[in-house]
Structures are given as C-alpha cells and as structure tokens.
Amino acid sequence: MNAFKPVRFVDVALEGNFWRERLETVLTRTIPSQHVQLGKHGILESLTLPNPAPPLRYPRNEHDFTVQVFWDSDVGKWIEAASYALSHRRDADIESKIEKITDDLEKAQAPDGYLNCWYLQREPDKRWTNLRDNHELYNLGHLLEGGIAYFIATGRRRLLGILERYVEHVRQTFGPDPGQKRGYCGHQEIELALIKLYRLTGERKHLDLAAYFINERGRQPHYFDHEADARGESPRGFWAKSYEYNQSHRPVREQTKVVGHAVRAMYMFSAMADLAAELNDDSLKRACEVLWDDVMASKIYITSGLGPAAANEGFTEDYDLPNDTAYAETCASVALIFWAQRMLHLDLDGRYADVMEQALFNGALTGLSRDGEHYFYSNPLESDGRHSRWTWHTCPCCTMNSSRLVASVGGYFVSASEDTVAFHLYGGIATTVHLSGNKVFLRETSTYPWSGSIRIEVDPEAPAAFTVKLRIPGWAQGAAASVNGESVDVKSGTKAGYLSVRRSWRKGDRIALELPMPPERIYAHPSVKEDLGRVALKRGPLIYCVEEVDNPGGCVQQLELSREARVDIEERSDIFDGVVILTAAAQRAEGEDWGKSLYRNTPPSVTVCKLTALPYYLWSNRAKGSMQVWICERDQPRASE
Amino acid sequence: MNAFKPVRFVDVALEGNFWRERLETVLTRTIPSQHVQLGKHGILESLTLPNPAPPLRYPRNEHDFTVQVFWDSDVGKWIEAASYALSHRRDADIESKIEKITDDLEKAQAPDGYLNCWYLQREPDKRWTNLRDNHELYNLGHLLEGGIAYFIATGRRRLLGILERYVEHVRQTFGPDPGQKRGYCGHQEIELALIKLYRLTGERKHLDLAAYFINERGRQPHYFDHEADARGESPRGFWAKSYEYNQSHRPVREQTKVVGHAVRAMYMFSAMADLAAELNDDSLKRACEVLWDDVMASKIYITSGLGPAAANEGFTEDYDLPNDTAYAETCASVALIFWAQRMLHLDLDGRYADVMEQALFNGALTGLSRDGEHYFYSNPLESDGRHSRWTWHTCPCCTMNSSRLVASVGGYFVSASEDTVAFHLYGGIATTVHLSGNKVFLRETSTYPWSGSIRIEVDPEAPAAFTVKLRIPGWAQGAAASVNGESVDVKSGTKAGYLSVRRSWRKGDRIALELPMPPERIYAHPSVKEDLGRVALKRGPLIYCVEEVDNPGGCVQQLELSREARVDIEERSDIFDGVVILTAAAQRAEGEDWGKSLYRNTPPSVTVCKLTALPYYLWSNRAKGSMQVWICERDQPRASE
DSSP, X not given: OTXXXXXXXXXXXXXXXXXXXXXXXXXXXXXXXXXXXXXXXXXXXXXXXXXXXXXXXXXXXXXXXXXXXXXXXXXXXXXXXXXHHHHHSOOHHHHHHHHHHHHHHHHHOOTTSOOOHXXXXXXXXXXXXXXXXXXXXXXXXXXXXXXXXXXXXXXXXXXXXXXXXXXXXXXXXXXXXXXXXOOOOXXXXXXXXXXXXXXXXXXXXXXXXXXXXXXXTTXXXXXXXXXXXXXXXXXXXXXXXXXXXXXXXXXXXXOOSOOSBHHHHHHHHHHHHHHHHHHTOXXXXXXXXHHHHHHHHHTBOTTOOBOOBTTTTBOOSTTOOOSXXXXXXXXXXXXXXXXXXXXXXXXXXXXXXXXXXXXXXXXXXXXXXXXXXXXXXXXXXXXXXXXXXBSOOSSTHHHHXXXXXXXXXXXXXXXXXXXXXXXXXXSSEEEEEEETTEEEEEEEEOOTTSOOEEEEEEEESSOEEEEEEEEOOXXXXXXXXXXXXXXXXXXXXXXXXXXXXXXXXXXXXXXXXXOOOOOEEEEEOTTOGGGTTEEEEEETTEEEEEEGGGSOSSOGGGEEEETXXXXXXXXXXXXXXXXXXXXXXXXXXXXXXXXXXXXXXXXXXXXXXXXXXXXXXXXXXXXXXXXXXXXXXXXXOOOOO | OTTOEEOOGGGEEEOSHHHHHHHHXXXXXXXHHHHHHHHHTTTTGGGSSSOSSOOOSSOOOTTSOOGGGGHHHHHHHHHHHHHHHHHHSOOHHHHHHHHHHHHHHHHHOOTTSOOOHHHHHHOGGGTTSOHHHHOHHHHXXXXXXXXXXXXXXXXXXXXXXXXXXXXHHHHHHBSSSTTSBOOOOSSOOHHHHHHHHHHHHOOHHHHHHHHHHHHHTTOSSOHHHHHHHHTTOOGGGOTTSSGGGGTOSSOGGGOOSOOSBHHHHHHHHHHHHHHHXXXXXXXXXXXXXXXXXXXXXXXXXXXXXXXXXXXXXXXOSTTOOOSTTOOOXXXXXXXXXXXXXXXXXXXXXXXXXXXXXXXXXXXXXXXXXXXXXXXXXXXXXXXSSOOOOBSOOSSTHHHHHHHHHHHTGGGGSEEEOSSEEEEOXXXXXXXXXXXXXXXXXXXXXXXXXXXXXXXXXXXXXXXXEEEEEEEOOTTOTTOEEEETTEEEOHHHHEETTEEEEEEEEOTTEEEEEEOOOOEEEEEEOTTOGGGTTEEEEEETTEEEEEEGGGSOSSOGGGEEEETTOOEEEEEETTSTTOEEEEEEEEEEEOOTTOTTOSEESSOOOEEEEEEEEEEGGGOSSSOOOOEESSEEEESSOOOOO
16 A cells, blocks of 8 residues: 555645635735745844844743744745745745845855854754754754755755755764764654655655654653753753653553644654654554544544644644634644654555645634635634734744745646555546556546535546546545446445546546535534534535634624524635535624623523635635534524523 | 721621521631742741841742732731631631731831832842832732731731831832922832821821822822833833833823723722722722723623633723633732722712622632632633632732632621611621611621522611611512511612611511522623534523533533523532532533534534533532533423534
C-alpha cells in the first residue's frame, strides 16, 4: 500500500468553480496582501542584519517572550505559499520579493551557517540555549519548506543552498555524538521540512536527522531540564508546567493520549507518519494510529477544530469541547490535513480521507475570508457577535498556513500507485497519471461540495487494465456508480471507504458516481456537555451554522429546531458565488413580553420563524452578529405561551 | 421612611437551627482557623515592623503587583469578624490575638499617623503615589471596620484610636484645599468605614470625608491620570484599560450602567446609599435606583452572583451570564447584601429585601463550606467536576467576608422605627425593640428556609398601638396570615412587599404567617443564551442544583427534565443536619451505545432516572463531581431510541 503517492498539485488542474475561486483569491489577493502585511509589521525588516539596536515593537508576553522570535517562520511560510503560487503562474514581482529576502538571509547568515535573525541580531551568543521556547529549529523548518517550494517553482537554488548550509550546521550541532547537543525543538516542524528535503534531494542524512529529532524527543534525562539548568533556571519554572505542552513528556512511541499544544502535536504526528512510511517503521505507525483514535474519540470538534483551550493553545480533558470559547486554531486544522493525508497514504483507508476532507472544508477554509485578506486565528463554534475576522495578527502563523494550503490544494485530490489511481476529493480537476506504464488522462467534473453528482473521464493513451478507486465518504449512504452507463455494485466493491473498479480501460470510458447529499442532523456524544440537547446540520462534507445576518430578530442562540422539522435544501445564487443553504421551519424564544426582570417562572414564549443555515466556513463574511453550529433542539414545536 | 434602622445583631438572638449551626461553625471553626491561616501565610508577620528586607513570598502578578499589598485589609476583616464573635461571647484567646495585632500596628504607625504596612516596610517614600492600584485607603477602611467592631465588642479603644489617628492623617492629605491631593481609592471601601465611624462617634467630619471621596470620584481632570503622570507612566498604560474598572470613568451620579470590578461597584453603591440616607441626597438615591435596576434587569445570576468575568473580576455585557466560567466572587454577593440592606432602609421596599435574602442564601452562604474551613472564591453555576472548595487563597478576601457576614447575620432580620417593627428575614430569632415608648419582646419561630410556617410572639410590656410589618417575599404566592387565630387579608394589607398589621398589641399576641413553598421552575430571559432550553429549580428563597454525588451515572449535564414532570419535596434528615431536597422523574442521555466516534446522526438514547436537587449553597461539601443549576428541559419524556 505504501506505493500510493499523492499526485503533486502542480500536476492537478483545478477546473471546478469552488476551488478555482479560492485559488484565484489566494493568488491575486492573499499572497500579495500578506507581503504588504509582513512589511508593515516589521517582519521583513527584521531580516536585514546588522540592524542597529532595533527596538522591540512587540512587548514580551506573559510567558516572557515576544512573537518576534517566530518571525523567520512567517517569512518562510510566505515564501512557501508564494512559491506555490508561482507554480501556478510565474510572477516577476513576487520573485523579486523572494530574491530580496534571499539577499537578506544570505547577508545575515553566520560563517558557520547559523541563520536565525532574532538571535543574530539581539543575542548572538545565546543561540541554541533555549530550544524549549525560542523556535530556532522551527523557524529553520519553515524557511526550508519555503526554499524547497521556491526551488521547485523556479529552479533557483540560492535560497535552498543557504538553508542547506544552515541544515548542515544543525546536523553538526545536534545528535548523540560527543560534543553534540542532544536537543530537539520545543515546536515540532523541522522534522517535516527535513523529510521534504530528503524527498527532494534523495540525501539520506536529512531523513536520519528528522528521525533523530523524533526519536530523541521525551527521553530522560530530559534535554529541556538540562538546558534550563544551563541557563541557571529551574526546570520547574517552565511556564506551561508540563512537557505535555510540547509532547516531550515521554518518548513518542509511548504516547497514547493526545496532549498539549495542538499545532505542535499535529506537526509531530505528521512527521511520525512520514517516517513510518519512509522507514517502514511499524512502531511509529502504531503510535500514530493510537493517537488518531484518541483524537477522533474524544477531542475533535465537528468542524475538525482541535484544541479547545487558549491557555495552552491545545488539548485539555476528553470531551472538553466548549463552543463559544473554542480555540481551534486554524493552523491546527491545516496541520490535521497534513497528518490525515499521511495516514491515508499508509493504508489508503477512507476514514483518514473523511477527516482530511472534513478538516479542509470546515476547519482550514474557515480561517480565510471570502475576500482573501481577513482571517480567523481561533475558530469558535458559537459567537455572541464579538468574534470576527481580523486583517492581521501579532502572531500571524495562521494566515500563511491558509494561503500555502489553498495554493497547493490540488495535491490532496488524487493518488496513484503502479496500477491504481485513487480519487480522494471531488470538485473538478484534471490530471495525467502513469498507470501500468500507460499515460492516463483523468478529468473529474462536479460541483462538489454543492452536489454529489460526479463524472469522471478516464482516457488512457492505449487500452490498459488498471484500477480506479473512488472514495465513498463515510457520510454517503446509498452511493451509486456506473461505468459507461453500466451499474457498478458499490456495496460489494467498496472496501475501507474506496470503491475499486478494475477493468481494461480505454479512451472515452466514463464513470458516474452519485453521492446522495440529504441534509443530516448530527448529534454529539453525550459526554460533550455543551452539545447536549443540541443538533448540528450537515450536508455532504459541509457543517452548517446559523448566522444572525440570515436569521434576523435577535441572537441566533434563541432559535429552536424541533426534532421532526423537515430540513430543506435551497440553492442560493445570490450569496457569494452561489451556495446551497439549509432551511427549516423553526421557532424563536422571545424576550419581548419579559419585563424588567431576568428570571420568571414561565418559560419564554416562542414565535414561529424560518431557520437559515449557511456552511460554517463562510460565516463572518458579511456582517457582524451571532453565530452557532449546535442549535437547540426541541422534541416538538412548542405552542406560544 | 428613613426612620427605619436595622436592629443590631448583638440585640438579635439567633434561635433557629439553620442560623445557629452556621453561626456556631463560624465562631468555633472559621474564625480560629482563619487566624491560623493568616499566620501561616505571613500575613500577620507582615505587620511586624521594622522587618529586615522581607522577601516577596508571592510573585508579582500579570498586572505587576502582589496580593501582599492587600494584606492589611485581610487583618482588618479578620478583626471585624472576630470582634463580632466576641459580641456573641467573649474569648480571652481571640482578644489577646487582636491585642497583639494592635501592638504591631501601634509600633508600625508613622509619627504623622500613616499606617500602611506594605509601604512602611518596602517603599516608605512612595506612599500615596498609586491610589489607583495599591489599596492604601481600602486597607485603612477594613482596619477601621475592624477597630470599630472591636471597640463595640470589648469597649477597648486602643486599636480604634490608632486608626482614628490614621484617618486624621488621611483627612489632612486628601481634599480640595490647596496642598491636598484630590484623590480617592482605586478600590472603594474607606467610604463605608468612615460612615460607620461617623455613626459611632457622631463626628460629622467622617461623614464629610466619605462624601468627599464619593463626590470626587470620576471628576476631570482625572486624578489617576495625574497620578500616573507623576509616576512617569502613561495613564493609558493602565492594565485594565478603562476607569470603568474602578467606577471612576465618570462622576457617580452620572453612572447609569453597572460596570467594572463587581466588589468595588457594590461597596461604592453601598456607600452611596448610606450617604443618600444620611445627607437626604435624592440625586444619590436616584443614581442607586438606576444602577440597581440595571443589575437586576441584565447582570445578576439567579444565585445572586455578580460579575461573570475573571479578567476584570466583574461585569461585561448585558445578559452575559455564562455558567461554567462564572466568576461571581463571593465578596460581591456579600457586598450586594450590604447594598440591598441600605436600599431597603431608604424605602422599605420588599424588592430590596428579596434580593438581600436571595444573595444571603444563594450567593454569600455558598462561599463557606459546611465545615467552616473551606471556601469558594468564584461561584460557577455549573462545573464539570474540576471546581471545588479550597482551604485558603493567595487573595483571601472572600474568606473573611464570609465569616464577618455570618457572625453578624442577625443584623439583617429586623428593623424598627418609632412605632413600627419590620421583619425582613425569617428563621428563628428573638429580640426586644422599643416601639411607641414601649419595650416589646418579639420572638419569631420557624424552620425557614425549609418551611414557610412562621409564628411570631409579640409581647409588649404594656398594651400599645404599633405596626408589625411582615415581609411577603416576591416568590410567595398565596401567603396567609392571622393574628391570634383571626385571619388577616394579606392581599389588601401588603404594600411594597410588606404586610402591615397595625393594632393595639398586648402581651401574648401571636401572629401566624404561612408562606407557601412549592417547588418552582425558573426560566431565564432568552437573551441569556447559556440558559436557553434550561430550567432552574427553586423553593422558597433557595436555588437548587444537581450534584453528581446525588445523581450517579455520569456528569449531571446529561440529565434532562421534562416540562411536565412533577417536582417533589423530600425532607432528608441524613444530609447535613437535615435539608429539603427536590426530586423528579427525569432521563439521562447515555453514551454507552455510542461507539468510538464523537458524532453520529441519531441522538443519544436516554434512560429513565431520578433527579435529585440540593440547595446550591451546599454543593461541594461531600465529594468532587459535576454540578449544574440550569438543567436541560425537554418538552416531554423522550422514548429511548
């Protein structure tokens, strides 16, 4: 099964309206505007060394560091996103901007290869003294991902070369040998980047260094203890109190519960899954599976948001999933997509693709506004109207995670092995793959996620036998398929979420797949106390929410949907570029007859109203107002009292 | 109406079991153990000056001050509570402890009368440089209340004399005259204490100083701006961002919305109501009424908790009343009792007494454990089991607010004017008042709040005409009363919550009052989004909650009560010293058949169960576990699915 590899996004043309719109917005608005913001906030300037005594523009936060220590990573992520954009179409202006950054980094780099602008500028003698908090390797990881993407898009190797020299310095600095530091980064990320570098260059040493960082993590004596001692600090003074925060509380293979900072966890699990695949390491694969099950059983929002708590930007207790205070950082949902894609390629099990899709539509996409220039950092499932999108954030990690994901989203649609092509996502793409030595042109046409009617053209250059696998999402009950009009038995042909059609294919063969998309009511496990007595609306892969702009008359929390009410589909061309909304007859608790007291001994009266629900990822794009995903459900319509 | 004065607690014997138990617990356990805690935490030692370079035991908090600046006030509040105890019965040991504190304060006092141990010890040249944050006048206020109480209990004037010298220093320091600082305290409290001192001594200057502090507050140019400038700080650097935090954003008579720190607000409103009474100031009375209505219409929890937010320990938006994160500091409910009592004595309007009683039983009492040695600082209305009582707090303000309230609770029961006695609270008391020149012995006998059957003996020395007013609580529908067996028309005789019985009374006259106490369902205004679809149970003045220890089988949030289910009363002698609990047939959402996924498209199945509700003030006295006040309400029993 390991033979499945994703078809690279550069080889997948996005033809459907849904993704074309998102991609165009990111290319034309998000990426350019992000460069403006990086300039405006001093982030680009921070690379220009030496830079006489630059003042701290941002105060140290309550944990005694400033967001500025992360800035190299923001630049790296922007280069990565911008380079993905260049892979779609070259742009001299963008390229000159990346060249300028490259110039700055080249000048800043120390003779030994070290290249962290924060330390070089402020505390050059303190490099590598606080891996726990200060993100040096994390920053390198993101710069490296940027350098790789830029090289792939343009063939220019100068930036990548700079970063390879830095990697070489890191390789000499860290490891188990005498004279080396046995450290690893407090924020996982370098591991993923090193694996990418290995895949690009074929140089095994990069894979080995990634494996070292993963294997070393959580060993005793604990490196972060040692490092704190060396700084003259008590290890117990760690602000987060526990190394669960950065998943170094025990070796990774012994971790069975998902804990701590959500983005750190997802990046680490992604690297573990990569290593499991590259090294054929069953113990890492098994660890990933246990952790996956833990997240899915008790820790994921229905929107795929991860990490309920702001305090640690991460996980708390099982079933602790508050809606209005949900942190659910956009970055964590993006990183869940990375992890899910890697898990999927270990086994080609559709349950991973289901989560990947769910995180894409409901977790990650939500973080980027319709206009491509506003963002969510945290993604609550309920708001009283005070939560809305911002134009920038002092910690802008989520902004570039959104843009780099959308700019490369084509890479999540299709995978191929020697003789099999697998469709994971739908929505209108075209690609050419090689199957059984044959060039096969594939075009998938649909208006997914608005409709589950999918058509696939399979056009091999010459007739050949191979397998086409079609993902049948877990939510798709009663899916039907046919080839050239001839029905395929979906039930018997589907294993682990994929319908396999093996036959001798020839030019002009046509697959039709019908994924029924009735509106669904979804209920949460009763241990999620915030969702008791509540229902969420879903259709296909999309989670819906009620937003005040569509449901005037007060805060949407006052809406009640009765258990038996029919939920209808309505195609609305007037909202955005056309969406499918859900509507139902509902009622609203009224305060008008209430008088001046807060409490009384009769329940609120209700008025009949129409409930309108919009896909969650689109909320907060029109007007400020209340929003909620989990709607109060009544057993029956309540007579007005 | 101003003629009504509370009968002092020293003149009210608590005879009923309910209050005797609380009082005994406070006298025998709480007050002695609080002295132990004050010693253990360095608070008593902090008075011993000079004290060579004492280290900070407590770190500076995120707002850059330590709780230690409040410590004088904690000592003052303990002296006040302990002195109230001495008024019940003298105790040489307690008195020697207060004498020791008096010795320390005497030695610490500066020649000019200044007496703040924090400043004298650490920054003697910085006194009065930060009234906004550093609580000097607040500390004096609590010490002064302690000194007054100790003088009343023992006749010893040494402590009071020390504090009067300090007050004299304050009077010279603050005021509108040239050379004086036009300041006032960031945390209101001194005003209340000065009014008490005025009432004790009759010296008008104390009332005037209190009035100065209240009238000066919020004037422009703003004193806290001026003071920050003088410290070389930007006034805009104030951590709380707005002077709403300490209610100095505008002059007090122009305040119409209740904002900021809840305890500060309540102490200020109490002082305003006192001044309104003493100075016959209608503009202050009107301001109090407007602010009262604002709290009652949109800002008070059903438990009388005030201030939903931890960030400012105070108020936020209208109707923002989250249950699980409710801050609802115990001190704020205690202070609401102060305010309500003062408002009540302006007009003798029962709506104030209703709130006073509600705050007493459900807000303030909750803060003190059954054993008298554990506390709540914040009082959420829902818990997943992580919230429980603590033995002490780094900021122990609430502990002594509980003990001083209970030790003087008799003072809230009865008031008298020239020819009228008014009963506000019930529960078994005896007192003697002078009415129309006649000594009248009164005994009220009941098991209130467990029963609303109340008997009152009215025994004047000689027959005389006077009025007995009996509070008919707002919740008491269908109250009935009789005198010597002869029915009184409650409906026509009741105005503003009080039934007036005027007649010629003679020894042996007996009143019977029946306040029906059926279990009630209470609903919140539908703008309180957290309470939508939920019901609270109440009986008489008591709010009930469901606690896991009485409702085994999982977290209590899973309980559902159907709209039509009968709620029954059960007398339970086995819980504490006997309580009345409420029970009902209910159902519980079950997770057992749920499998490993968090979400599914059928609702949880339910099992039938018995719901048991306990008075809220008693929760967290037996075992850790979940708790909730607002129970999910179903329209009808739901068949198991």
